Each structure stands twice: as structure tokens, then as C-alpha cells.
Amino acid sequence: MTRLAITRQPDQLDEITRMAHARGVEIVPLPLMNTEYIKFNINDDVINRLDWLFFTSANGVRSFLDRLEKLNIPLSDKTKIGVVGKKTMEALEEYGLSADFAPAEPYGKNLFLEFVTNIAAGNETVLFARASKIVYDPEYLFNLAGLRYYSIICYETTEGAVPAGNVIGLSESDFILFTAPSAVRSYHKTFGVPLARTIAIGRTTASEMSLHNWQIFKIMDIPDVDMVLDYLY
Structure with a gap:
């Protein structure tokens, strides 16, 4: 049976595991990174004045909105x-x-560039709920556009512990889907160059692979884990 390792926590892989089983593929979790929510504080006046709120990950959504709930600060209906x-x-x-805007291609930089180009009216208050480390910071772009910009660090990723057996068991006929540049760095630091065929969830992750001189089998056009089975062959 073909094995497909994915750099996510096991509880994030229920749907893809079900679909893979139907195709005769075994899913192997490789939780290289852990997510920790940060107990940030924010003035409710800032939240009340927000015209736009931006998220570039599901972790950003959950960590930010869970914290607002604990702080008893509701989002304004106008946001x-x-x-x-x-x-x-x-x-x-x-x-x-529900979302009011998403870019044509699902990348963080595209989200901010398309917003400034096509939607921003200027003199608006915007907030980016983000991780401690990000690939693209929109601060300069938003300032140029005349926007009042706030950012809140609401979660961070740390290296997880992956059993060596999960990696050693992967052969040249198997696959590994890397879901973030940080997962590539963590894997390379611990295990070196993968023996299995590597799939990058998007261009940013593929760029990190190239920095380590990895061979890339496929780069996903749409960064959706549940679609990876279509990229195996």
C-alpha cells in the first residue's frame, strides 16, 4: 500500500484519511509543528473601530476569536x-x-495586495490576526495605502516530536506532503533530505524546499490538504 505522510496533527487528518483509504493509500501523520495560542490583550475600542479584519490561517481565526470571547469583546457588525x-x-x-473577501489565489501576500488594489478605500482601520512568524508582513503596504494598521500575534508554532519510525518507514515509492515552510525546516534539521517523494502545498513551501536542495515531486496549485491525493501520480 502506498503511504502518504502529511505534516499535520492526527486530529487534522480525519477527512483525508477517509478519502485515502478508499483509494488504497495509508496516511501517516508527521506532526512536525505544534500550535500554541497566545493570550493577547487588546483594547475593545480598537475592535469597535475595525473596518476590516484579516486572517491567513484557520489557526489565526480560532486563536483570535476564542480570545475575544474570553475577553468578552464582540466584533462589530460593521467589520x-x-x-x-x-x-x-x-x-x-x-x-x-462569513468572509467578505478572498484573493484569486490563496496566498497571504495576494490577499493584502488584491485588497489594497481592488477594495481599500483609504482611511480605514484594519487588523491582521497573525502568527508570531509570518512570510509576508503587510504593514508597509497598508501604510502606503493610507490605512490605520494594527496587528495582533495570537498564535505561534513550535517544533513537535515525530517518532523516527514514522519517517524511517517511508520509502522512495511513498510521499510526504509538506504543509508549511516551517515544517520543511524542522524536517531537514532532524531527518535531512527526504527519501520519499515530496509534495509542496504551495509555492512558498516549495521555495523553502529548494533552499535545502530537495527534489520536489509536485507543487499543489490549490493549497488544500484534502486535494493532495490528486497529485500522487
Whole structure:
């Protein structure tokens, strides 16, 4: 049976595991990174004045909105929400919210560039609920556009412990889906160059692979874990 390792926690892989089983593929979790929510504080006046709120991950949605609930600070009805793609939209729906804007291609930089180019009216108050480390910071772009910009660090990723047996058992006929540049760095630090065929969830992750001189089998056009089975052959 073909094995497909995915750099996510086991509880994030229920749907893809079910679909893979139907195709005769075994899913192997490789939880290289852990997510920790940060107990940030924010003035409720800032939340009340928000015109736009931006998320580039489902973790950003959950960590930010869970914290607002604990602080007893509701979002204003006037606040619109921009998200990077499908999974972030689905996370919003868990809270009874919907997205007002998403970019044509699901990348964080595209989200901010397309917003400034096509939607921003200037003199608006915007907030980015983000991780401690990000690939693209929109601060300079938003300032140029005349927007009042706030950012809140609401979660961080740390290296997880992956049993060596999960990696050693992967052969040249198997696959590994890397879901973030940080997962690539963590894997390379611990295990070196993968023996299995590597799939990058998007261009940013593929760029990190190239920095380590990895051979890349496929780069996903749409960064959606549940679609990876279509990229195996």
C-alpha cells in the first residue's frame, strides 16, 4: 500500500484519511509543528473601530476569536473579514461568520495586495490576526495605502516530536506532503533530505524546499490538504 505522510496533527487528518483509504493509500501523520495560542490583550475600542479584519490561517481565526470571547469583546457588525482561502473560510463558519473577501489565489501576500488594489478605500482601520512568524508582513503596504494598521500575534508554532519510525518507514515509492515552510525546516534539521517523494502545498513551501536542495515531486496549485491525493501520480 502506498503511504502518504502529511505534516499535520492526527486530529487534522480525519477527512483525508477517509478519502485515502478508499483509494488504497495509508496516511501517516508527521506532526512536525505544534500550535500554541497566545493570550493577547487588546483594547475593545480598537475592535469597535475595525473596518476590516484579516486572517491567513484557520489557526489565526480560532486563536483570535476564542480570545475575544474570553475577553468578552464582540466584533462589530460593521467589520468585514478578509481570508486567504477555503480552510480559513471554513474556520470562520464555525463561529457563525462569513468572509467578505478572498484573493484569486490563496496566498497571504495576494490577499493584502488584491485588497489594497481592488477594495481599500483609504482611511480605514484594519487588523491582521497573525502568527508570531509570518512570510509576508503587510504593514508597509497598508501604510502606503493610507490605512490605520494594527496587528495582533495570537498564535505561534513550535517544533513537535515525530517518532523516527514514522519517517524511517517511508520509502522512495511513498510521499510526504509538506504543509508549511516551517515544517520543511524542522524536517531537514532532524531527518535531512527526504527519501520519499515530496509534495509542496504551495509555492512558498516549495521555495523553502529548494533552499535545502530537495527534489520536489509536485507543487499543489490549490493549497488544500484534502486535494493532495490528486497529485500522487
